[in-house]
Amino acid sequence: MQDASHTAEVVVPPSALTEVVAEERQFLRFSRLNRILHIVMIVSFMSLALTGMTLKFSYTGWAVILGKLFGGFESAGYIHRLAAVLMVGIFVAHIANLVQRKRKEFGSWKALLFGPDSMLFNKKDWQDFVGNIKWFLGKGPRPKYGRWTYWEKFDYFAVFWGIFVIGSTGFMLWFSEFFTHFMPGQLLNVATIIHSDEALLAVGFIFTVHFFNTHLRPEKFPMDICVFSGRMDFEEFKRDKPLEYEALLKSGELEKYLVEPYPPIVIRAIRVFGWTALTIGFSIVVWIIYAMLFAYR
Numbered sequence: 001m002q003d004a005s006h007t008a009e010v011v012v013p014p015s016a017l018t019e020v021v022a023e024e025r026q027f028l029r030f031s032r033l034n035r036i037l038h039i040v041m042i043v044s045f046m047s048l049a050l051t052g053m054t055l056k057f058s059y060t061g062w063a064v065i066l067g068k069l070f071g072g073f074e075s076a077g078y079i080h081r082l083a084a085v086l087m088v089g090i091f092v093a094h095i096a097n098l099v100q101r102k103r104k105e106f107g108s109w110k111a112l113l114f115g116p117d118s119m120l121f122n123k124k125d126w127q128d129f130v131g132n133i134k135w136f137l138g139k140g141p142r143p144k145y146g147r148w149t150y151w152e153k154f155d156y157f158a159v160f161w162g163i164f165v166i167g168s169t170g171f172m173l174w175f176s177e178f179f180t181h182f183m184p185g186q187l188l189n190v191a192t193i194i195h196s197d198e199a200l201l202a203v204g205f206i207f208t209v210h211f212f213n214t215h216l217r218p219e220k221f222p223m224d225i226c227v228f229s230g231r232m233d234f235e236e237f238k239r240d241k242p243l244e245y246e247a248l249l250k251s252g253e254l255e256k257y258l259v260e261p262y263p264p265i266v267i268r269a270i271r272v273f274g275w276t277a278l279t280i281g282f283s284i285v286v287w288i289i290y291a292m293l294f295a296y297r
């Protein structure tokens with residue numbers, strides 16, 4: 001599956017290229033649509049995690065405080081449902097965008113799914129994984145990554161899995177009367193366990209592994225704002241994604257993705273949003289660990 005990122009935006013005209021490359025060096029990695037989808041997904045996921053964990057650990061002090069902030073446990077449940085609708089909306093918008101791109105840009109699913117910038121795993125991902133372990137151990141060079149690294153692909157499909165498992169069981173809990181017309185009621189208990197534990201896994205994964213891979217690894221520390229600004233420093237792009245850089249250079253398409261940077265006020269606003277999300281995410285992890293260690297029922 002290919003991403004929808006390379007949609008031209010504030011494209012720098014070729015005449016001004018030399019100047020801009022020398023001064024600004026910004027590479028457009030994410031389209032406006034993908035940036036908006038990611039921001040809305042953060043808002044909906046944070047809301048789902050906060051309200052969901054408040055319900056799950058309702059017997060702890062922190063959940064009681066959060067519950068009050070949400071207007072009570074019942075209203076936390078309503079906010080949870082609202083955020084769930086938002087998340088499903090994002091998922092549908094992403095799939096619709098893929099279908100549209102298949103029609104307009106690729107012509108066939110084969111071209112979209114198995115092209116060089118595909119999100120699907122391939123042999124090179126395995127080679128990169130092995131190469132990366134060797135690099136960690138100081139026994140080889142850093143693998144030359146293309147548009148997507150194997151861990152970025154993993155994170156992408158983790159969302160598909162989460163939407164499928166957490167979403168389907170969530171709708172069973174929401175519309176329990178409807179579902180019990182054709183399935184035994186005991187399955188609702190199973191759905192609750194799956195929903196609750198899978199949610200715990202998703203929260204644990206995103207607020208630790210995904211946060212580390214994206215923001216806390218030494219090259220990106222303390223925060224990578226690329227998915228919000230859509231832009232990355234040109235030198236960083238060459239270093240981080242050398243195969244994509246070489247391919248764009250060879251095809252003569254690189255110019256299309258050189259854009260002007262955002263003004264500092266926008267970058268500041270992005271950082272405030274990013275830090276807020278990181279703080280909420282890490283706090284939820286701490287609260288869960290506390291609940292599991294000292295208050296678990």
Ligand code: HEM
Nearest residue numbers: 048049052053055056077084166167170171173174196199
């Ligand atoms: C399409 C997505 C989702 C739907 C439709 C959904 C729906 C629901 C519903 C109806 C409940 C019961 C709420 C109540 O008792 O008032 C619930 C509980 C819960 N949800 Fe979700 N949810 C979704 C996604 C998520 C996500 C993404 C997370 C966490 C990241 C999450 C975490 C939880 C937790 C922890 C509970 C409490 C379960 C328990 O009591 O043990 N949910 N969800």
